[in-house]
Amino acid sequence: MTGPDPGLVVPTAIRDRILERAREGAPEEICGIFGGDFEPEGQSRVRSQYPAGNVAETPRTRYRIDPEEQLAIFEHLEDRGEEIVGFYHSHPRGPPSPSATDEAQATWPDRSYLIVSLEPLEVGSWRWREDGDDERFDRERIVLE
Known part of the structure; x- marks a missing residue:
């Protein structure tokens, strides 16, 4: 017997906060990390x-999380007993x-990569x-829950 189809369960409040942050961050891409329960x-x-700062050289078309900030977030997740569920970023014009x-x-197998588009406003999620x-x-x- 197989489990449920691969998917990403996201609380509506978290989705709404990411959408708000994407709008506020435009025209640059925003990015961050999800914690929770990981199922490959x-x-x-x-x-x-x-949320993480975007340190890419061209933040209007790329995102990059600072490695030290990423490590600090990973350590915080571990301290809270959460797993790395995935990552998110925005495409302000894509x-x-x-x-x-x-x-x-992409470097995290089986993790989710949620992408927010602002034009048109839409959210998609992908597994690497x-x-x-x-x-x-x-x-x-x-x-959504």
């Missing part, structure tokens, strides 16, 4: 979100799907999959 093949559940740069920089030489993003369902 099933539904991961977001319990918290941790679709809610991974760009070629997003694909090239690595299977031998096959590396790709698979779309996943977002479940």
